[in-house]
Amino acid sequence: MTIRNRISGQFTLIVASILIGFSLLIYLVSATYRREEFYERLKNKARTTVRFLVEVKEVDNDLLRIIDRNTLTALIDEKVLILNEKNELVYSSVDDHPVRYQPGLLDTVRKTHEVETTNGENELVGILYEANGQRLVVLASAYDQFGQSKLANLRLTLFWGLLGGIALTVGLGFFFAGQSLQPIGHINQQVQTITARNLRQRLDEGRRQDEIDQLAVNFNAVLQRLEQAFEQQRSFVSHASHELRTPLAALKSEIQLGLRRPLSAERHTEILQNLLTDTDRLIALSNSLLVLARTLENLEAVTMRVVRLDDVLFTAQDELLATHPDYIVHVQYDQIPDSDTGTSVVGNEALLVRVVLNLLDNACKYAPDHRAQVRIGTQGDYVWLSVTDAGIGLSADEKLHIFEPFYRAPGATEFAGFGVGLAICARIMELHAGQIQVDSDPGKGSTFKVILKKA
Ligand code: ADP
Numbered sequence: 001m002t003i004r005n006r007i008s009g010q011f012t013l014i015v016a017s018i019l020i021g022f023s024l025l026i027y028l029v030s031a032t033y034r035r036e037e038f039y040e041r042l043k044n045k046a047r048t049t050v051r052f053l054v055e056v057k058e059v060d061n062d063l064l065r066i067i068d069r070n071t072l073t074a075l076i077d078e079k080v081l082i083l084n085e086k087n088e089l090v091y092s093s094v095d096d097h098p099v100r101y102q103p104g105l106l107d108t109v110r111k112t113h114e115v116e117t118t119n120g121e122n123e124l125v126g127i128l129y130e131a132n133g134q135r136l137v138v139l140a141s142a143y144d145q146f147g148q149s150k151l152a153n154l155r156l157t158l159f160w161g162l163l164g165g166i167a168l169t170v171g172l173g174f175f176f177a178g179q180s181l182q183p184i185g186h187i188n189q190q191v192q193t194i195t196a197r198n199l200r201q202r203l204d205e206g207r208r209q210d211e212i213d214q215l216a217v218n219f220n221a222v223l224q225r226l227e228q229a230f231e232q233q234r235s236f237v238s239h240a241s242h243e244l245r246t247p248l249a250a251l252k253s254e255i256q257l258g259l260r261r262p263l264s265a266e267r268h269t270e271i272l273q274n275l276l277t278d279t280d281r282l283i284a285l286s287n288s289l290l291v292l293a294r295t296l297e298n299l300e301a302v303t304m305r306v307v308r309l310d311d312v313l314f315t316a317q318d319e320l321l322a323t324h325p326d327y328i329v330h331v332q333y334d335q336i337p338d339s340d341t342g343t344s345v346v347g348n349e350a351l352l353v354r355v356v357l358n359l360l361d362n363a364c365k366y367a368p369d370h371r372a373q374v375r376i377g378t379q380g381d382y383v384w385l386s387v388t389d390a391g392i393g394l395s396a397d398e399k400l401h402i403f404e405p406f407y408r409a410p411g412a413t414e415f416a417g418f419g420v421g422l423a424i425c426a427r428i429m430e431l432h433a434g435q436i437q438v439d440s441d442p443g444k445g446s447t448f449k450v451i452l453k454k455a
Contacts, residue, residue: 004181008173015169016162023158030154034147035123039116041075042125046140049080050129053091054136061091075142077122082129083137090136101126101139109137183212191219199227232405239406240289243418247282254278285418291354292405292420295427302348302431306455309343309352309383310376316356317374320364327364327372334377343376343383344455351428355436358421359387359448365415367391367445378454386449394440402438411442425450 001009052064082091087106100119109115109126117124124141183206190203202220206213258271310333317329345352363372367389376385394402398409405423412419429436432452440446 003184004174004177007177007180008170011173011177012166012169015173016166019162019165023162027151027154027158031151034144034151038123038142038144038147039125042123042140042142043114043127045075045078045142046080046125046127046138047129049091049093049140050082050136050138053082054129054131054134064091065093076145078142079140081139083139085135105139106137109139110135187212187216187219194223196230199223199230236293236405240293243285243289243406244282247278247285250278251275251282281416288418288420288424292424292427295424295431302351304346304348304432306341306344307347307349307352308341309345309385309452312349312352313356313374313376313385315349316353316360319353319357320360324361324364324370327360327370329360329364329372329374331374331376334375335379341455342378345383345432345434345452346455347432347452351431355425355428355450356385356387358425359450362421363387363389363391363446363448365391365417366412381454382451383454384449384451386447388445388447390445393442393444393446394438395442399438399440403436 049064052067053061078093080091080093081089083106084090101124102117105115105117105126109128113128115126117126119141122141122143124139126137126139129136129138187203190201194201202223203216205216205220254271254275258268258275263271313331317331320327320329360372360374364370369390371389373388374385375388376383378384392409392411394409401407402409403422403426406419407423408417408419426436429450429452434450434452437449437451438446439449
């Protein structure tokens, strides 16, 4: 079932229920009102008749019958009976059609003084008249043709009104549901044309600021992220192949050199040494590419637990010094944490070690004195760690790009590296909902700072 049909169906159901409810109420109120009014008229008739008969001396049964039949207000099939204590008929307005009533009715009238009931299609009232020691029961019955035909009219009007109202509701419901859902159909058409090849396309966001416009805005935001992710993947692949080509070309020329004969034993060893160096570089590069690819993909599944940032720092420091014994790392606590858990954060230890190791490595690599000054401290709900060096520094423009994969500042090309370390750091910090900041002056040095929420 389409949403359009469902909305118009529900709308019709609600409106039809209200219309039916109102119609029933109107009908029932009118029917009750008619009945009460008619009983009142019958009672008046009964009272007038009995008073005429008992109180006006000049009136006898025949005269009263004549008056009864000729009054202007005479009702259809009207009959009035007056009975005495012994249930003998004292007066009857008709001779031929006697009024039929339940045997116990007269006693009930004597007991309750007034009874309202029906006699087939006719309405019947019974009243007790007491005067001059007489106890007379007066029965008056008639058919309310005028009231019944008004009710029948009302029934007809309500029926057709209801039918018309429901038909109108179905039509209008269907029309307005279609109108409201039109923008969704429009969005549907636009979405169908979007493929992986034209992620640049955007949906029309409209100007109504309603839920459907909001949907288009959110969908566009998703498209934007998808496009960025696709773009990242594309540039990763092209950069990676470019980066791999250079060391592979170097390897090839070394091998070609090695195949030339004759070669001295020293030259042979030298070529093999170069091959080893280039292969090591290639392995380091492919390892970095693998890590970058993984961090760009999906790291959401990594396990997080509480780790101390100073422990992370010391592990990274040990790893760095094991491969670069000439590097110097000096650690200083800015605000000594008051407890053992003062620098605790929630994170993945191996990934955080990678971040700190990369910052320490860069600081020592790009500084002529190979020295990195590390400070660790807390501020409010956060733990921070900064790595400062007195190295080549970065210009304002370079700072904007250093977290992009494969970017290397012009001044960095004479140093070993592939330009992927900081991109990995940024992605890992993003995963930890942390921050990485850089403050640098060209020629003077740089400070990289990571900030994480306390555990
Ligand atoms: P790599 O150091 O292997 O080139 P990174 O991703 O770690 O790759 O760094 C990207 C670029 O940022 C570097 O090439 C360099 O230009 C700049 N950079 C990073 N750290 C420093 C630093 N401490 N001092 C100066 N420049 C830096």
